[in-house]
Amino acid sequence: MKNNNEFPTPTLIAVNGVELEVFEAGQQNLGRPIVLCHGWPEHAYSWRHQVSPLVEAGYHVIIPNQRGYGKSSCPKEVTAYDIEHLTGDLVALLDHYEYKDAIFMGHDWGASVVWSMALLHPERVRKMINICLPYQIRGEKPWLDFMEEVFGDDYYFVHFNKQPGVADAILDENASQFLHNLYRKNVPAQGLGDGMEMINLAKATKPLGEAVMSDEDLSVYISSFNKTGFTPSINWYRNLNRNWHLLADVSPIIHQPTLMVYGEKDSIPPLPNIKDFVPNIDVKSLNTGHWIQEERPAELNQMILEWLE
Template structure:
């Protein structure tokens, strides 16, 4: 795979997980890079190379349900307890006591949970685009349904018939053509236009399955962020696996909420929040107030980037990770 170290495997928490590693094994604490949806460890190819060359040990797994990693059948196998336990098992296999966990998109939700659930294994946390928040006052799916309606993609993902899975799975190249582009406008543009480049609605409903079903790359004026060869890596992987494994993470949002009652959401490790100026789904404003939950928090804004920050602005993201890691941990 282009620009990637050799693929390795580990048995962790009942699954076989694929991962990539670079940098000296003596470097401590290593950085573990956790991708989002619909992505892969390959999404971190630029950071793996840059951090490794900077002398920082870096590890990037294909997470549960993705790429070369196992895809268990039960939906409950993808709850936050399992996703965080997978990373603990990865550390155990590599005989690593503590790591700095870096997460983008859904990977961000996972890494912010690590110091809450496994504080003895976490040296620090970096969220990219994804903020840390307190436990919602009600079931998050019901809150999303009330705010955005039935067509909001996360609400649609709860469909037991798995229609969204089928839409994406039958249009794999179309999906990555649509998603992996720079935003057409700034952060105030309607998300339908920013993310999919099709007819924008004045209401932010984020109906991604329907947008993909109607998407025509020839009509999309936005700039792709992937080369044809890079896009093919994603297309090949998701053609083989489908999208259900990753979507099952969303199908556990209510379960995660129910099972987190009473959990202290304070993060007590050095933390960095990297925000993207033009992310319409996770805008910088979504990180407002994080300081109340994270006493040791720094924030950094990447200007001109949409949602896929580590791939849109790879040099800037890598440089900030290296600078922060060296300053805070030597």
């Protein structure tokens, strides 16, 4: 991997029965860890714009490719990607560095893992910053059943579960085209539209809007998914109902100081009553789409650093 933006060279670290590819910077700032958790279909490299500012602000920056991504382990069993395993990896990563707790920052699916860290391992989370994905209320119905009722069979979360292997194969065949079409900004509004959204993106021959990143940066993602395929990362979605059951007996209230950053042009809506579940939260937004740390890195970094201070 090219050292664009001085992105650190990775190390493979054995944790929790897997190996994680971990990019680390600011070792001189030992004792002030911040762990950055990427989303789908992303890569640790999605945080490249945040590394230097965080190191300069005195943080020890730890960015894992989570299980199923990059050169990290890709277990075969679907249940190996449930929320106990995903948060367990981060707990074991803190143990590896001999840290009692850390600040966690997550984007998209990474935010879901960070919210769950605060629910399942609250003593390991000092503060958190979540980008795009708000707290997910555990309602009466398992999450996938609820989504199927609201959005229908073709909604990609539901489709990934009901038609295992179908989307995986199409994304694998069209990895480069899919990622080129996905990482766009200022895309004309289309609403939720056809639920086969991801498959349609993989098959579309012409991208809409403007590219979020350079071809050189995008090539890091493409080569990563060419190596792993999409099944391991899609398996995260295949555990949503299992996660709902795993969180049954956990207190739903999060007490840590939290920053939530929304993209005003993102299709993920804010959670209006988030303070009921996360009383110690500051809510901010930027005039941007879903790929906030790629689209508006300078503004996001300033927001993060001011909040951390």
